[in-house]
Amino acid sequence: METLRITKADLNERNEYTRSRDLEFEGHIEIEASLGWVKILGLIRAAGGLSIEAGSSIEAGSSIKAGLSIEAGTSIKAGWSIEAGSSIKAGLSIEAGESIKAGWSIRCKAKLTVKLRIFAGLCTWRLPKPEQQVIECAELTEGAVCFGTLKLLEAPKKEGK
16 A cells, blocks of 8 residues: 655645645555644545654544544544544544544543544454453543543643642
């Protein structure tokens, strides 16, 4: 499967993807490290995985969908839904305007915010293991866990406290 790599050269001064409104690719999509918030005005769809390296975060105007996993060094944000064939993982936070659906687990170190429903462990080709049905975060600020097991992590410690 081919890989499309997004670099600073693909973004304008507002950090918006400039090649098209939507980012769709029949392979893997990688976003280079240290770009800050990379904004896609429409949807993001990767037939393979979506990987956002450390120091970069992704924001989509509508939905984010990957055939495999979605992994971000920092944060993931979508106006509508976030969906992955396997796991969704972010170094800090995950936010979706409507729902999050994952074939396996959902993990972030800080806040998980979803306006409506959260599903983890929706693998349809075999029975997922219990650890593949976990929704792990330090704080669930909004949203209802409809499928999966919520596991609250210890909140990250702040410097000097």
